[in-house]
Amino acid sequence: MNERRRWCGVSATVLSLMLAHPALAQQSVPESSAAETEPSSQSAEAQEEPGSVSGGDILVTGTRIRRTDVSTATPITVVDREMLTQRGLGRLDETLSAIPQIAPMLGERGSNDPRLGPARINLRKLGTGRTLNLLNGERMTNDVNIIPSALVERVDVLTGGASAVYGSDAIAGVVNFIVKRRYEGLELNAEASTQQSTNDNAFMLNLLDEAGYPKPDRNVWGGQQYFASLTAGMNFADDRGNFSLFGSFRRTVPMAFSKFDHTACPLQMNPPWVPVQTNDTWTCGFTEYNPYNWFAAGGGEWTNATDGSRNWREYDPDDIVRVPQRDYLQRSTRTYNAGGFFSFDFSSSLKFDANFLYTRYKQQGRNAQAVGFYAPEFEMPCDNPFMSPQQAAIVCGANAGVAGATAPFSMTIFRPDYTNDYRNDVSDWRGAAHLSGNITDDIRFDLSGQKSRRIEKYNGSDIFDYWLMFPRFTNAMQVGSVNGKPTCLSVINGTDPDCVPLDAFSTAPPDEAVWDYITRTGGSRVQIDQIVLNGSVSGTLGTLGLKSPFANSALGFAIVAEHRWNRVSESGSGAYDWWSRYASSDVVNELGGELELPLVQNKPFVEELTVSGAYRISDYRSLDKLVHTWKADFTYRPFAGLGFRGSLNKALRQGVLERLQTAAPYTGSFRDFCAPPRTGSTLTRYSFEQCAASGITRQQYDSLTTYGGCDTNGLCPVLYRPGGNPNLQPERSRSVTAGVVLQPRFLRGFTASLDYFAIKITGAFEWIRTDLVADQCFNQNVSFYCGLITRDAGTGAVTEINARYMNSGFVETKGYDFGLSYNWADPSKLIGVDIGTLNFGFNGTLNTTYNRQFAPNSPVYSCLGYFGFFCAEPSPKYRHYASIGWGMPWKGNVTLLWRYASATKNSKLAPNAPLASRPSPGNTDTYPLIPKMPVLSLFDLALTYPISRSIDVRFNVQNLFDKDPPMAGYADAGTGAWFNTYPQYDSWGRTLRVAVRAKLW
Template structure:
């Protein structure tokens, strides 16, 4: 029996069994809002009736007493009694408090519809938190705050939002470009903030990891390599979060002012502090036993590789016993240190957010509004302090012993001659150097909104957002390294040979255990690269109820509603660096920008209401036209939606969307900016040239080309030149690079087009009041999908497909000669292999979403609220070309399956609340389905061929996590929360070569699994 599918059935059965609970539950109004409350009808005089499953028209905090705002996700039309035609998942403030979330990332990672991310566990992170719906990429997910854009796509950071400030989060999955514009291809995430607050409130929580380190498969391997692997209970990784919120209403409520300040701090957890990550686990070949991935360059004894002479390319380390002699590199204490020992399992960071909201009624039906949010986030990535590079050593260096000098210099030992070596020396495990990320930003909104008569509302406003990042890496100054290695004098009184740098510190690279901090200070530079992204967004939106003018179906009570809008946006991205950064790491300054003008219309038309066999029949439509400065064409997006409820208990819904995404400014530059390189990151040879073999006497012989004649013919090569030595890509005398020419850019990147379909069913049985269940089928297909592809996309694809023109077009030969090398100075139009951002074929996502909510009345002892959210993914992947098979990565990882999407995942929460609401207990079950290495998929399209089948470490079993939250309303002004996430301290599953799978060195998939252990939290809310 497939355990994953069995649990899926159990979970679904459990949610459906809510229907069969005896008796009609009495409706209760929990405080704060829960999904069950959203399910219940609001009083007859309420302005909004919430749709339980979608929460599409759930009421956020009103912005004014005169102009109650309806926060609607997925539509510009604001009207009561609306049922969404597209599935929307909502996370309430109660849910957020129950998990003691410090980052917005923590909130969203629990939703099956969101591809989880874990920037706090990536040592390579830049500190910014971004959202990916359906694993289709953050560029395809539009993020809003109260219905307006968060900021630029490239500079997006949802960490600007403190979780304690959230009223709820709405997640609409599926295309929404016709309503919101480009980027809403995978869907929309709308953060609804608490703004209408009066008084003073303090929210705070502190959480930490309480984990019992038990031996894992990594433990004995780490110890055998001379590394530590901890045992026993540990309490670490503390995270503190405090928010102070204040608000005041003045002039009889006409002026409303709110402000907040939020501070959060995160302590580091190192890889060496968990038993599952004592060393980086790898399989050196298919089905090989696990081993610690030893990195020669991490040796604290120093790794020396002579480049010439009899010992050329031999790897030596200085004997760790203190003698000045070389021994061969190999595993064991002293010879190799743990390169990743001080990598962060949880990155240290410190963030401050502050902001305010103000609104003023300037007339009975007109309101001025403004808001501002500012943040500053500082975080670090630690990397080993390794002095590395090719240097020339003087053969009479006083630090060299006789045997060492002979090994490097041969007969020239003891003379003033020099010999090249490749040096990799880790200057102590405690001297790792930080890369610092300082992210700052501001988001300002403002405008005027109101009503005109009874039929029309308007909102004229805009957003200014600015994200700024200072990246300050540490790197070795190559000139200083050479200066420090060229040493004269004596071993007891060494001197640098250079006469131009008085600060030079001699480097004893030929003894083990050098930790000279003065040398580190001399060798390492810190330069800063600065990137600033800005968004200017101006919108004018008008909504009208045409029923006030009699535009109503004869069979409906509500009239036709309409929304009209126009929008102008400007995106800019500026990148600069100081002279130190440029001298050490290169690069050029850039300034990128893009403008867009858009106009849209949206219509809701109830056709039949409250008739026999038709409680509601409604159609919706939307259309948007867009013009981007980066593209000569105008493009359009649209939606058509339908809702049919034969009775009030049962609603069918369907939505069809055409969504488009224009390339971001970074993608435009990657597509259009022409850059040439010889050999790319290594030597690239023409696969139609002959293979070359050099014999012991220096003679050269030619063999058959790697590619077939048919493949080479598809690249435009004549049969007469197939296998000709003239095709061999030569070296470039001016740069020293070898290999074929790679051209990046010089191509047009057109908008990608997505077609989204959703079909759903909502059940609200009147015989079980408060119960709502929904199931929705989604199908997303993206044509001309935008993405960055390096040269291997074309060369490998051309070979694998046996000459498919879709791939082979990226190999552009010189006419006549058929060669693939050209001088970059002439900006050639032929003679290169292409790479860069481009439109490739299709991306595909398909599956089902399930949601259920129920409030069970327990009469005098309280009530229990149930909520269920599950997702079944049936397809996640794409198709590389018209003649290639579709790649379905649902449930698989590896071989290009980077989505890491299990076929099934869900969350099921039950919350008990006493009658007086003085106590509540919430228990949550999070389930993550299995993942299997694509080699074992049995699908050749993703590499599942018999010869690649693995026999070990190819499967990650389903994982269940349980959370408990206790809330005590001790007094009207004071509440206390005690929370345990991953209550049973489940150890994460082992995944070898995890960096290739999840971009993490943690031996697991931290974005999918609770990798640091049990998390305990205490939180409080104090009101004044």
């Protein structure tokens, strides 16, 4: 409490100083400020587009100090407008994922996951929540769908922590979208694209033939995307004011997996019982069904008669029918954007601007399941009126037809035309206002405020969630007779009066009323509100004599105070009525400052030597103590053309959803090695000595001896409790960057840079992977995982698994960024012929470390260079994005782009034992069929041609040579697998795009 009182006193003092010192300096500083940046894939400098109007200072990402006479110490990769237009304005997230600092995400690929709607940025593969997005230097949500892509001038990508400057979430880095705030004229941007591929993958086509699946057409076109944006703006009041509006629309046409040979069926390995030595054959699966169903009873496997009679026959695998993979490879999407910008200069020293952005996007996915509705072992009434005497005798033997008698029973029924439709409906708006001006010639103030609201609605139809619907499925099968009418036992005893009896004992399809009972519609709604108020004073203090005697430039400073309010509410309905209903909020008040001191300038061997630092104190209402973040930087240029830079940051992330979200418990199953599996199982119960480390008592272990709740697979019913955790502390990171920049005077237009980065996050938010709990507790004796298990004090049965977010892990990454650009403005001087201009761009990343730990004292997984169960999608050691551009001497330019990623190995083949192990005890399969993901090497081609001064057209082709993605089966790929491959690979062949920009006024 004393610390907080001191904080309040300091805040009041500093804020009073911010407003009470109009005469701290007299020396003039130019208004415009430019950031020294490392090269982008094309250009490292932002260029004004025709029709743009200067909006004042150029924003410098990574600092709030605005000055032109000192280099920045933070490595920044700049993605310029040229690259954005070359790869398409319709999807900013997919365009940015081409650069090696950003990990590719699913985007609009995939069918039915409600989390797939937002277009998020994932820096360094550290997670989207650890990347802070900015819009013109101001905080925004991590969903770039709201950004008016046609107005983006450049994107700054900053590596490393930046919480001392921007606050929470800037752990992996910052992505700052610089958008035009002043526009004069009328401009149209439009794009149309389509996917094209030749289905000539002999391996997959043969596999489809062997498995009996229909083959796709040889030449496929589809997945069209359409984008159009209109921008209008005008100046007024003698050009002191500007008002502009924009609107855009984007539509994506869905595509089914069955359209492409490499996604026409999900790949699987041989069945698990096939020995490792012969486990070398791919099979197709998951899109097949048995029209006669499958039953396990009386020690055998059975299926219905083909003639429709109620007589079982032995199960015959030849009955299986294969159907095309009708799930969506690309979801249907409609996106609407609108907004406006207003700015007015009251005088040369007082400016006001405001903006409002709105987006709404609707997505529809389809999960066309041919897989069956599976019911694990349950008790079947022996007098079920739907069973024939033959069927009842198989199930119950001598008890056939006996009322009250039951027998173990398991089954799968199929619904060939079963299709889930999933819909995401997201609306997002953001309003902001900004007042800035000069206090003196050298000192300025900035006041800003913003409010945003995001609403995510997710709805699904015909949902069969195994663990939620399983009780209904078994209820529908447990049928008796009331006055000769088949009736659910749960209706008779009153436990479920809505139950509809299911007749699965002939080939006649079940009534729709049955499907309506065992499947449901449902949805969820999430609302996120945020208010941000920010005030800062910045400038230089030369008039006070605060400068080094060896430098010309004075001490620069910035003082900032910020208030943020976040509120999250969430609810579910229908099939998701188990979703917790809650509304919670958090508030933070922050005070921070920056100092930047040039120590030496324009001296022999010291062109520039500057040190800088920042410090921020954060007071969260939800925490009982203050949180501190800081940074320290330096830049050193011994002479013009050579520079060194370094930065050390301590950053944090205070989770919003991870803290505010309440637990959302659901019923599932858990492999309890200390409980006896049901009679007939081949599994063995662990001894008490093996179980003792898990925390079970002798009394509980003995009580479990007669426990009959587990099935023959050892799976026992349990309540999982995932969700937020109000006791979470902020996760913290330390990041280091150090680099060199070379700009030789003898080679004008050439820039090269090399930067080292190291980021380590401790106390990381980890959702508990329930698939690891059993193995890590019972086999690895990790106390953290054992502590997540709750047992009934009397019976000893597992009742609950705590799967909420924990500050339990760490993640770290290290590596080097390489940048190179060369703009050869006049090659004719060398070769004597006017061939126009040439430019070269290169942006590469060499990763040397990527480690992750999920819980204390548990294994550290070194995933660099691997993919698979623990590592999910591939983590290549090296990626680059390179380009060669030719500005033709007549009109237009052509650019060839090269995307490259090094090969990765299957994690099961890693020498790191924890990485190679599987969570299932005793599973030693190494699956040699897919030892690695090969090198990714894709080429894109872009052409821009100006038809006139006001109209230009663009053509580009991505994946120029229609290179197929490498294959990954479910058994090999792990949790990151996405229908036979991974997000970084182009899964739909080549993309052909045509675009036009027309200046209409």
